Amino acid sequence: MQAPLDTERLLLRPFTAADVDNLYHLHNDPEVMRFLNGGTHTPREVIERDTIPRFLCYGFWAASEKSTGAFLGWFAFHPTDGGDPRDVELGYRLHKAAWGKGYATEGARSLISRGFTEWGVRRVWAQTMAVNTRSRRVMEKAGLAYVRTFHEEFDDPLPGTEHGEVEYALIKADWEQQQTASSHPRTQSRPTVHPSSMRPECAPHPPTWRDGDRVCCQLVWKPRSKGTQRSHDMRQSTMKTSTAAVETSGRGRTTSGYRKLAAEGSFRDECLPLNDLPQA
Numbered sequence: 001m002q003a004p005l006d007t008e009r010l011l012l013r014p015f016t017a018a019d020v021d022n023l024y025h026l027h028n029d030p031e032v033m034r035f036l037n038g039g040t041h042t043p044r045e046v047i048e049r050d051t052i053p054r055f056l057c058y059g060f061w062a063a064s065e066k067s068t069g070a071f072l073g074w075f076a077f078h079p080t081d082g083g084d085p086r087d088v089e090l091g092y093r094l095h096k097a098a099w100g101k102g103y104a105t106e107g108a109r110s111l112i113s114r115g116f117t118e119w120g121v122r123r124v125w126a127q128t129m130a131v132n133t134r135s136r137r138v139m140e141k142a143g144l145a146y147v148r149t150f151h152e153e154f155d156d157p158l159p160g161t162e163h164g165e166v167e168y169a170l171i172k173a174d175w176e177q178q179q180t181a182s183s184h185p186r187t188q189s190r191p192t193v194h195p196s197s198m199r200p201e202c203a204p205h206p207p208t209w210r211d212g213d214r215v216c217c218q219l220v221w222k223p224r225s226k227g228t229q230r231s232h233d234m235r236q237s238t239m240k241t242s243t244a245a246v247e248t249s250g251r252g253r254t255t256s257g258y259r260k261l262a263a264e265g266s267f268r269d270e271c272l273p274l275n276d277l278p279q280a
């Protein structure tokens, strides 16, 4: 059973069958649903038959305001079906009256923190319509970085669909760096790279090595996006991989750019339990 969580101003608790009314009202506010279904009506039986059973599963939290006990909305934080359980999607939906008070950011940060420190999460990601600027702002304030814009086909597209959907993500190592930076404000001015737009791989040189019962390797970052250096075999050398990373982060293709990136920590040693390292 999922335990309730406390944040400074919110109580996040598991859903129960008694939340039908809460969800019915929230999911029928046209402004709340603008970027989700365009504000169309969701019948009560759909909430009872489809929504509640899904929300009773692990990974959905009903959010209430501690000071008043009022139901504010919900947060989702769960892996996708059949996906890597350490790769978790973040979502949120709050009543309009609760917007603009920092509640979504507060809840998201709390779940992310628990995820990385207690639940074995390695990466948090979120998606929304590109035009949903409020939601994008919450993602940014929660520490996620822009990864990509993509386009999907819809039978009945919502206004703004032509601008696409966006994905943001945060990996554990970046989150840890953010925590360190916020507890040492002087380091905050240092330029940061967003390797969440890339994926970690063990560099071929040096090879992995043992540290007690763990295996270590030097992590490097390969771009996720198509079209940059993907067609190259970036496993040939650390330098080649780093050049691609530099290019993707917009820092030019030079060796000095690579050194800068490496100095900022996009190359680092990582030690994990045996067989748990990213595959090259």
Ligand SMILES: CC(C)(COP(=O)(O)OP(=O)(O)OC[C@H]1O[C@@H](n2cnc3c(N)ncnc32)[C@H](O)[C@@H]1OP(=O)(O)O)[C@@H](O)C(=O)NCCC(=O)NCCS
Binding pocket: 031, 032, 033, 035, 073, 091, 092, 093, 094, 095, 098, 099, 100, 101, 102, 103, 104, 105, 106, 127, 128, 129, 132, 133, 134, 135, 137, 138, 141
């Ligand atoms: C997205 C949502 C959860 C945000 O909740 P919230 O509690 O208002 O979020 P926060 O107060 O933590 O942060 C909102 C941020 O967006 C900013 N913002 C508000 N309106 C904005 C706008 N029109 N454009 C850009 N940013 C905006 C706020 O200023 C704030 O940023 P700041 O602290 O830097 O000023 C809420 O609007 C919502 O439930 N929307 C409907 C459901 C939805 O779209 N969910 C996401 C689908 S993926």
